[in-house]
Amino acid sequence: MAAGATYTPIATTTLASAQSQVDFTSISASYTDLVLVMNTKGSTTNYPFLQLNGATGTSYSTTTITGSGTTATSVRQSNTVNPYISSDAANTTGFEFNAILHFQNYSNTTTYKTVLVRANSASTGTGATVLMYRSTSAIDTITFKLNTGTYSIGSTFTLYGIVAA
């Protein structure tokens, strides 16, 4: 039968000052999936990307589809150190960038890790990304970085945990 509370907020960060990265650390392995909702602006037009478990090597890859308002495109990153959440949707100084990231079965130690992303920017475009982290380790740290500049004051990041029966 159904469990009790299954969709639980774990942590929220609202930036009180501009930051070049945001970290969620010591993430409990007690959930089945993680969902992260971000709503951010940038000090300039900049592109958020992920690091998992502090891994800075080329253990990431992505496949993205985007719509710019005039064209739909799809691009890929292989063996990359900066897996972008979206290749087209970006932070800007004027409009919020928002994204919902799904970390499926993030604490299993058998499969590589798959992250599904829906990202939007009223300024630059909309799209979706699948990100792969070639590691079988449980994810316990999520870091949001940028290709340049900073996340602006007021940017929010909220991490939720989902528990399956």
Next chain:
Amino acid sequence: MLNVISGLLSGGAAPAAATSYESIATVTVGAGGSSSVSFSSIPSTYKHLQIRALSRTDRAVTYTSNIIRFNSDTTNSNYSQHELTGSGSAASAGGGANSPIYTLIPGTSTTSNVFEGEVIEILDYADTNKYKTVRILSGYDGNGSGQIFFGSGSWRNTAAISSISFTATSGNIVQYSSFALYGIKG
């Protein structure tokens, strides 16, 4: 070999706490894989359903279809789907007026240990006045291959959905694949 795995709802357990998002059942595929995964006896007490999955097939292809069916209805002409797919080099649109609802899951030609992530929502699944609408966000990345997939599916039937199955085309869904069914209250 275990060919079919079902997530059956246990009876007689303590009632769930009052929440708006509840776990209904989970299936994790065991050793040997399974040709299909199903949920049955789904209660009609929720407003919407969500399925969160991680899956792969043992078929010797880069990727293949994972067919979604409701209430054991295997008549393809009762289903339709539209999709928007990104291959890493091109965005394309497709679909079929009388063809099943599906996602794309990686096969053995894709890097080992790569599984597709899926978030599938079935709106008003128990409303007997409506055909059923499904939306899908799914994808896998194989470090040089992969698909990101938006889907919108329809099952042209007004019956309440009480069972859901996933069946890989010409292969088994492999061990460690997992499918979790959640109910969302209205």
